[in-house]
Amino acid sequence: MTVRSAAAATTKNGSMHQRILRDVEDRILSGDWAPGHRVPYEHELTAIYGCSRMTVNKVMSELSARGLINRRRRAGSFVAQPENEQSVLDIHDFAAEAARRGVTHRYQLLARRVDTVAKTDRRPLGLKPGAEVLSLTGLHRFDGIAVALEARLVNLAAVPGARGEAFDTVAPGTWLLRQVPWSEAEHVIRAVSADAAIAKALGIAKGAACLVLERYTWQSGVPITEVRLVHPGDRHHFVGRFRPASASAIRTSAGRGRHRGRL
Secondary structure, eight states: OOHHHHHHHTTSSSOHHHHHHHHHHHHHHHTSSOTTOEEOOHHHHHHHHTOOHHHHHHHHHHHHHTTSEEEETTTEEEEOOGGGSEETTSOOOHHHHHHHHTOOEEEEEEEEEEEEOOTTSOOGGGOOTTOEEEEEEEEEEETTEEEEEEEEEEETTTOGGGGGOOOSSSOHHHHHHHHOOOSEEEEEEEEEEOOHHHHHHHTOOTTOEEEEEEEEEEETTEEEEEEEEEEETTSOOEEOOOOOOOHHHHHHHTTTOOBOSOO
């Protein structure tokens, strides 16, 4: 990136933060900067754009949260490999992904309560009236940038140990991965516009595009947990890679779309 290109960028509309973000993102998405390419150091970008170090640091944090770059202490920032994208079929662990990217992950617990399934409820997890579920709402951040709003229900009959967990220092998904084996999962992905509550939690504009992943997991037919993850549309994407299947396999899997693995 040259001073000339930066100067041209400053003639565009938008804040300096948006200009730098757009420039670096365009370089990565266009392929000009291939995976592994070192992004200019923060002090270099500060000199190129004639802006504050804080502005550049904010841009780098956002690019890292989007999974476009990996930040390495003392070494600098590098364009991320495609495998840092979240696979559609993976059981997502934010802590593990943050470790791969070289960023910090923080889970902020917003609400926690034990609920009893009533006859008038929508029957979460397919449970019978009277069953107890642990309801958790929390926010995931990468380097301080909000990347997902999580709403989760845990079947306490299947995971009684969750009742005594505060989940104020560890995310429930990470905890479940370590504690509970699972045999089946179902994913549903949809697009929504952020309402006032989502916008406030994620720090985005009301009506902004969001990606929603709804996931249900079972162990030998017993429901374990269901979770709804809302991601800002410009900070997250899902990737799926498939191979041709036989007609019989397609018919078998067409019903519920479950897959096997570990939670």
